[in-house]
Amino acid sequence: MSDNRHSTAQPGKEEYEEAVLKDDAEYRQQHETVKRQQAEERERAGEPAEPKVGVYICRCGGNISDVVDVERVAQVVAMVPGVAVAKVHTFMCSDPGQHTISNDILENGLDRVVVASCSPFLHEQTFRGAVSRGNLNPYLYEHVNIREQGSWAHKHDPEGATRLAIQMITGAVGKLRNAQPLELIKLPNHRQALVIGGGIAGMKTAAELAARGIRVLLVESSNRLGGRLNERGRVYPSETMASDLVADLERQVRNNGNIDILLNSKVTVVDGFIGNFRTVIEGLIGPSGGFDKRDALVGAIVMATGYRPYVPRDGEFLYRQDPCVLTTPEFIQMMQNLDAGTGSLQYNRRTIRSVAFLHCVGSRQLDGVNEPQADGTLNKYCSRTCCSTILQQSLALRKRFPQVHVYDFHRDIRTYGRGEEEYYTEASKAGVVFFRYNGEDPLQVERATGASGKQAPSRKEAPITITVKDMLTWGQEIAVPVDMVVLGVGMVPSHIEDLVDSIKLPTGEDHFLQEVHPKLRPVEVAVNGVLIAGTAQGPMNIQETLNAAAAAAVKAAAMFAREMVELNPYVASVDASLCCGEGLCVTQCDYEGALHLVETEIDGQTVQRAEVNAGLCVGCGACVAVCPHRAMELNGWRLDQFEAMVDGLMADTQHADCEPQLVNLG
Amino acid sequence: MTTSANGNNTYRPDAIIVGAGIAGMQSALDLADQGLQVLLVERESSIGGHMIALAKVFPTLDCASCITAPKMSASAHHDNIRIMVNTEVQAIRTVRGTHHVKLLRKATYVNFDKCIGCRLCEYACDSEYPDPFEAGLGARRAIAVPFTNAIPQKAVLNPELCTTCGSCARVCPTDAIEYDQQSEVVEIETDAVVVASGFALNSLNIKPQYNALQSKNIISALTMERLLAPHGPYGRVLRPSDGKIPSSVAFVQCAGSRDVSIGVPYCSRVCCMYAIKQAMLLSGALPIADITIYYMDIRAFGKGYEQFYQNAKAMGINFVRGKVARIDPIEDGDLNLHVETTEDAENILQEHHHDLVVLAQGMVPEWNPSLSTPVAVASDGFVATPMLTAPTSTTANGIFVAGVASGPKDIVDTIAEAGAAAMQVSQYLYQKRAAQEHVAGPVLVG
C-alpha cells in the first residue's frame, strides 16, 4: 500500500500544544453553545428537555446476579437524573426480556435505553433490534458489560462488582444523554464474490453461489482445481475415488457463465471494505505462460485456502533417515502407484512384512513432551481426519497384502463420524493389532540394532523398532520390530501469511483462520465481508468441508440479497466550518483512504478541507485526538458524550447507601 | 411472527422446516435473510430444541441460553419467518415438485391470539406433574407457559392432567382458555422442505446390566444438564434420590453407543465432549467432589476440543480407560461400578464406589421420515444423504436435511450444516423458478 501519511510536514510540538490550549477554551465555549442549541431545539420540537432513559439489568440466570446485587443496582440507578425506569430481568436476551424494552419505549415514551448484561460482542445487536422494534433509533442505546467485566471478573468481590455495575451504568446514562440518532451508512454492494483457493471448499462455495445467480471469481494458486484431494485415492467413508469427487465439482464450476476461474494465480492486493473490495490478481495465463495482472471489484471474499499435511522434522520418528518411513499422504501415493497383482509388498528394495501406523504425528502435542515447531509453538489440536485415514489405509493394506502384519499405535481412536467407526471394527476383525499409549509417555521409533547386539540387523530382521508402554496390556513396555512406518500426519494451515497480513485476518493459537464465534458467526472473520470455507479454518473431513463451504456461501448470498451494504455509523465526521485544512488529522490516520483533504470553495475562495470516506474509516478516533480546532468528531462517541460519560463514571457510589452523588451531570 | 391455528389456504411459504431446534432455526434464519418466506414447524410448545435445555456448551462454555435465546428471538421476530408450535409434521406427499406437508396442529386449549403470557392461569392451577423441561425434576402445572424463556410465551394446557376445575378460565384476563379446542390436520404446500427433526437419546435402561431402573441416582446426561443449569430445578447440583450433595460422580461413556448388540454400532460423537464439559462444570459447582470419567476413547476432535480435554485433565478430573461391566445399587442410594481396565495389571477387575452416575446414552433419530415421506433413511436410522457430494441432500428432490437428523453432530457442526442446507434450498428454488419463469426472469433477488 502506498503511504501518503508522511507527505504533510509535522508541525512543531509547541505550536501544536499552543493550538490545543487556545482551542480548548474555544471548544468549551462552543460546546456550551451546542448544548444550549440542542436544548432549544428540543423545546421547539416539543420534546421534553430531560431525556427519558430506560435501564435494564440482566441476571443472566444467575451468571450476573449470583455476584452483583442487581436489585440494588436497579434501585440506585433509578435515582440517576434522566432515568425513567430501571428494571431487572432473568434473561434480557430472551424474548420476554426484549419485549419489555420495546414495550416500555412504546408505552412509557422512553427515548434512550441502557442494557447492563453480558459482553456487547454477544448481544449489542440483539438489543438494538429490540430498541428498533419500539420505533426508537437503535443508536440511542448503550450496552454495559457487567458479566465479563463485572460478575465474572470480580467473583470474590460482590460489593465491588455491584458498585462497579452502578458506575458503569451511570456512565452509560451520561453518554446517552448527549447521544444523537444515527443512521446506518449505506454503500454500493458489488455483487460478485472472490473465492481464494480452488480445493473442494472453494469449488463448492463457487458452485453454490453461481447456481444462485451470483458471479464468482475463483482464484487458485496451483495449476489445477481440487486441492489436496488430487493427492488421495479412495476416500472414507464411501470409498469413492477422490478424483471422481473433484471431477464432479469441476463440472459444476467449469463452463459456468457465472464463474471465472483463474489458475496459477495469486491475489496480491486487497483494499477496501465489505461490498467494495478492490483486489488485484496476478498470474500466468494461457498455454504460452503470459503474465497477467487484473483488477477486480468484489463485494465479498471467501478464504478457501485449505491446509498442508504436517511435514515431520528430519529425524522425527526416523523421517528422511529411513527410506521406509512415510507420511500418510506418501503412503497413499505409494499404494496408488503399485502395480496391480503384485503379490508381495516391496518398497525401496525392502520386502515389507510388517507396517506400523502412528497416530497424532504433528497433532495433540503436549507441553514438555513434544518438541515445538520452528516458531516455538506446539500443535495442540487434534487433526480430526488422521484416525479414520489410518484405519482406512491399514484395512486396505491388510486386505491387499494379508501376509503383511499391521500395527496401530494410538492414544485414542477418533472414528467419530458417520460410517467411520466401521473402519475401526473392520480393521480389528481383519487382524490389525492395536497398541495404546499415553501422550505423556510417547513411543520411540529407532533403528533396530539386530539380535546380535550392536551391528545392523540381518536381512531377516526388521530394521526399525518401535518401543511403547502399551496401555492395552497393563502398561507393559513392548518392542515391536517393523519394516515400514507410516506417520499419520495432521493438518497445518496453508502458507497464506501474505493474505493474513494484507486483509488483517485473525488467526487462532493453532494458526488456522479464526471465526468470530463458533456458534454465533461460525464462517465469518472479524473483517466484515470476509468469510472462511473449509480447512482454512481448521481440520475437517470432506463432508464437513462441503458443509462449511455451503454455509459460507449462504452468508455471502444473504449479503448480496441487499441492494446496498450497511455499515455501522461510528465513523469520523468533519465540521467543515471549523476545519482549517491543515491536515494534521490526515497524517495521523492509519487507514489508507479513510481521510484526505479535498478542495472546496468557501466564500469564493478555494480552500482545503478534510473529508472522511465512511467505508474505510474504522472509527479509531486518532484524527479527533489531534485536531486542534475540534473539527473532527466521532459519530456515536462525540467529545461531549465522553465528558458526560466520565462524569457519570465518577459518580460517588461509596456513601449514603449507594445513592450516587452526581458530579456535574449537566 | 407467531401464528395461531387457522386453515388459511392462501399461505404458501417458499420452504417448510421440520423441527425448530438449533438446526431448524439456523436454516430458517439463513433462508429468511435471503428474502425467502419460511414456515418453521415445531412439535413442542416452544422452539429451541434440545439446546435451550442445556447448561453451558462446549467448547467455549457459553451459557446455552445466551446462544439459543437470541436465535429463538431472531426467528420469532423475522418478517419472513412464521412459527407454528404444538404442530407435528406427519407426512409429506410430493406431486409434480410441490410438497404437500401434512401438519397436525395439536389443541393447546388456549387461544394464542388472545393469550398474553401473564401466567395467571398457571398460578391458579392446582394440578401438577413432573416438568418435562426440567427432565422431570421440577413440577409443572397442568396449564403453564413451558419455561422462562420459551417462545412463544403462551400458556398450554395438558389435557391429561387438567381436572377441568375452571380455575384458569376464571383468572385469565383475556378469556383465552378454550376447553373445547380441537386438534386439526392442515395441509400446506411448499416448494422445499428441510428435515431438522433432531435426536432422542436411547433408553437409560438399554444396557440392563447398568440397573438404571433400580436407582434414581443413575441419571441421563440431559438430567445433568438441567442440574447444572443456572436456573435449573434445584438451582444447584443435588442427587435426585435424597437431595444429597454428591461427593463422587461417575460418567460412564458409550453407555448406549458403539455396541452392535444394542443396535447402535456408531459413535454418538458428542458424549465425550459433554461429559468433559459437565465434569468441568461440576468441579466448579462441587469443588471437593471426585469426578471420574470411564471411557474407551476420548473423542475430542473439533476445533479447540483437544485443548478443552487437556484442561479438564489439568483440573484434576480422573480419566479411567475401561469398560464398565455392571452397576449395582448399594446402601444409601450409592452405586458400585464394576470396571474392567487394561491399565493396571494388578487390578484388572476393579470396583468403584460413587454416589451419582451419569450415563452417556446414544443418540438416535427423533423422527423416521421414511414412513410417511419420500425421504429414505440409512441403516443407522438417520436420513440417508450422498455424504461426500451433497451432505444436506436426501433421496427426495426438493427435500433437504440438517443437524442431527442426518447423524449425530455437535452444535458447531449442526449450525454449519444448517447453513449449508439453507444454501441448497435457496439455489434449488432459484433454479426451479428460473426454469419456470425463464421469460420473466427469476423472482428471487440475486
Ligand SMILES: Cc1cc2nc3c(=O)[nH]c(=O)nc-3n(C[C@H](O)[C@H](O)[C@H](O)COP(=O)(O)OP(=O)(O)OC[C@H]3O[C@@H](n4cnc5c(N)ncnc54)[C@H](O)[C@@H]3O)c2cc1C
Ligand atoms: C492424508 C489425508 C487423507 C485424507 N483422507 C480423507 C478421506 O478419506 N475422507 C475425508 O472425508 N477426508 C479426508 N481428508 C481430509 C480432506 O483432505 C479435506 O477435508 C479436504 O481436502 C479439504 O478441502 P479444502 O478445499 O478445504 O482444502 P485443500 O484441499 O487444501 O484446497 C485448498 C486449495 O487452495 C489453494 N490455495 C492455498 N493458498 C492459496 C492462495 N494463497 N491463493 C490461491 N489458492 C490457494 C491450494 O492450492 C488448494 O488447491 C484427508 C486428509 C489427509 C491429510
Ligand SMILES: Cc1cc2nc3c(=O)[nH]c(=O)nc-3n(C[C@H](O)[C@H](O)[C@H](O)COP(=O)(O)OP(=O)(O)OC[C@H]3O[C@@H](n4cnc5c(N)ncnc54)[C@H](O)[C@@H]3O)c2cc1C
Ligand atoms: C446431554 C447433552 C449435552 C450436550 N451438550 C452439548 C454442548 O455442550 N455443545 C455442543 O456443541 N453440543 C452439545 N450437545 C449436542 C446438541 O444438543 C446437538 O448438537 C443439537 O441440539 C442438535 O440440534 P438439532 O436441531 O439437530 O436437533 P434437536 O435439538 O433435537 O431439535 C429437533 C427439533 O425437531 C422437533 N421435531 C422432531 N420431529 C418433529 C416433527 N415430526 N414435527 C415437528 N417437529 C419435530 C423436536 O421437537 C425438536 O425440537 C449435547 C447433547 C446432549 C444430549
Ligand code: SF4
Ligand atoms: S484424528 Fe486421531 S490421529 Fe489425528 S490427531 Fe486426532 S486423535 Fe490423533
Ligand code: SF4
Ligand atoms: S391467564 Fe390467560 S393470558 Fe394469562 S397466560 Fe394463562 S391463558 Fe395466557
Ligand code: SF4
Ligand atoms: S462420543 Fe465418546 S462417549 Fe460418545 S459414543 Fe463416541 S466415543 Fe462413546
